[in-house]
Amino acid sequence: MAQKSGDREAYLWEEGDFKISRMRPCHLPQVVAIERSSFPQPWSYSLFLSELSNRAATYWVAFFQNKVIGYLGLWMVWGEGHITTFAIHPAYRGKGFGKKLFSYVLDYARNEGCREVLLEVRPSNVKAQNLYRKFGFQVIGVRKHYYADGEDALVMKKVF
Numbered sequence: 001m002a003q004k005s006g007d008r009e010a011y012l013w014e015e016g017d018f019k020i021s022r023m024r025p026c027h028l029p030q031v032v033a034i035e036r037s038s039f040p041q042p043w044s045y046s047l048f049l050s051e052l053s054n055r056a057a058t059y060w061v062a063f064f065q066n067k068v069i070g071y072l073g074l075w076m077v078w079g080e081g082h083i084t085t086f087a088i089h090p091a092y093r094g095k096g097f098g099k100k101l102f103s104y105v106l107d108y109a110r111n112e113g114c115r116e117v118l119l120e121v122r123p124s125n126v127k128a129q130n131l132y133r134k135f136g137f138q139v140i141g142v143r144k145h146y147y148a149d150g151e152d153a154l155v156m157k158k159v160f
Ligand SMILES: CC(C)(COP(=O)(O)OP(=O)(O)OC[C@H]1O[C@@H](n2cnc3c(N)ncnc32)[C@H](O)[C@@H]1OP(=O)(O)O)[C@@H](O)C(=O)NCCC(=O)NCCS
Pocket: 038, 039, 086, 087, 088, 089, 092, 093, 094, 095, 096, 097, 098, 099, 100, 120, 121, 122, 125, 126, 127, 128, 130, 131, 134
């Protein structure tokens, strides 16, 4: 049964004060605040809300000391995973939380039968590319002018 906003979190992963659970509508104000401080063309509240009822998509949130500090989304279609969005709150970056959340989701994708996972990343976003390379992702192509400001996207892929 779906949880209401006042219910206890159903954590899927706990490691000390770091926890992961499925994203629910009650998390969206914090998720949207992180989104706005992370991306020049942020997703809206209503886009996240509609994604939560997309049957091909799964979204997670990460907590540190009971505060939402990050999130990640994955579409899975016919054995192919696609990371839709991923961010950690600016004040909590560089502490290993992104790696933990990413690692959790890759394990999930593999266990759910994904053969490969793809994502797009800006060529200027070296930090994120470093993280993806750590997990075995490689650049397989470029989508020209992919982002609204005209920057290309690197397409990166990991095959399990
Ligand atoms: C990308 C992002 C999610 C990484 O999360 P994070 O919690 O800061 O990452 P971690 O602390 O777990 O670091 C993971 C790896 O990223 C790389 N990294 C992190 N900070 C870095 C920095 N300042 N410079 C270069 N590489 C860096 C390193 O490879 C690091 O691994 P290491 O600690 O073993 O060296 C986060 O920086 C973020 O939210 N950025 C803005 C939104 C964004 O760009 N999302 C990705 C869109 S494709």
